[in-house]
Amino acid sequence: MDSVSPVDVLSTTKVCVYFEGVKAVDEVDLEVPRGRITGLIGPNGAGKSTLFNAVSGFVPLTAGTVHFGAQDISGWSPTRIAQLGLVRTFQDTRIFKRLTILENVELGAMGSGLLGVKARKAAGDALELLGVSHLSDELAANVALGDERRAGIARAVATEPDFLLLDEPAAGLDDDETAALSGTIVAIRDALGCGVLLVEHDMSVIFGICEGIHVMDSGRTIAVGSPEQIRTNPAVIEAYFGREHS
């Protein structure tokens, strides 16, 4: 499908999400270019998770639009969005405990339309890419958190998405696992050529691998730029680093 009409950008235009009057996300314009890793950061309560959920269809938009290339996907169901090629992971992974790791990842491949041997092959490749192919036949209930997280990402990778949305993939991982995960995310981008949107608290991951960073605070965008620009941006230092590390 990619070769027919390459979708080069995932974008939001003036997206608002209000919860009972609280402006969780307020007129945010986000751009996630294909082939690049974009970080979405901000202090707690900045609205990044809500924006992430809004883009992937898990939270209804109050106003604004989400575009997948030229296609308006505002208001689409999560399943339909995933089938289009915008696939997300979950912080709590949500893998099926009574299935093996391989079967879990196969499900992702089946969801994107692959069948039988092809689904198994796509799943095997994804596990290889994530470095957990040795756990293929383990029951998901029996693997460590880091490996479970990797299986969850592999499930998304097996669908060969155009855009991969990662929800705090490093949460709960130790330093070594986090460093390894950073390398893996780059490897996934290189292998699939997809755009990656990364919500993450761990700044070593964000500044280590992101090519673009989008910073939010109190529901609004306060800065967009390269890691160097963000690192020295006064508004970011004030709102983000100033508050959390003062």
Place this chain on the structure above:
Amino acid sequence: MNLQFIVDAIGTGALYSLMTLGLALVFSVMGLMNFAYGQLVMIGGFSIILLRSQPWWLLILGTILIVVFVSLLMERLAFRPVRNATAMTMLVTSFALAQFLQQLARVAFGANPKPLEQFSELSVQYEVAGLIISRQVILTLVTTTLVLIGLALLLRKTNIGIQLRASTEDVGMAALVGIKSNRVIAAAFVISGTIAAIVAILFFATRTNVSWSSGESIVLIAFVGAVIGGLGSMVGAALGGFLMGFVYTMLNALLPMELRVFADAFLYTLVIVVLLIRPGGLIAAKGVRV
């Protein structure tokens, strides 16, 4: 000691274990205890009468096709509209459907049981080590074993099987990874219907008639079997169903003559004891609340 009754108990246990599997499968996929399942077996019985003069393979195939068709129709017309309703709504729907199908059969086939010509070829008996084993028992054991193996392979090795297992664990999450619930649930009803048809063939092979009310006792056994086995677990369902049939037959054989009329009471007392000790059933599935 006469071990003859053990052979019979194993035969009955095998049949009940099949019955229970068909009911438990749909429950584990969509949380629906389908009390109209017994009526699928009843419809299978009437199909057998209808196809009695046909060659055996056509009788089997025809019965399976008819029951699967009704099972799919049930899902499409009765259960799909209430799929997202509460478990209680689905339960009441299944009761209503069971009554509807019974009354329909009563109108269509009459209030009196329809005679079924005996399958004399199945009553042929063999003597093995002093035990008498009928072809019917052998057929039941072989069929049950094949169905169990077939079901296990289907659930482990095929796309739809993996999707079914994922759906039994978390149907909402399965939908999120792009699994089409409609297809998976329809597949569960096809499998459940196939099992109901096989149960009908094995069950009515030893009966002399089929009645509009034939399904009632079957669904009760399957339901209790599924509960003591552990709702949501296929292995538990097979085990629970087997124990229901096995223990019931053993009670009938071992109880003193004057107590045999109370075999049912003893059986269900045992069921209560099992549930007091293991409220989640013998093999409790995680995430299923009873």
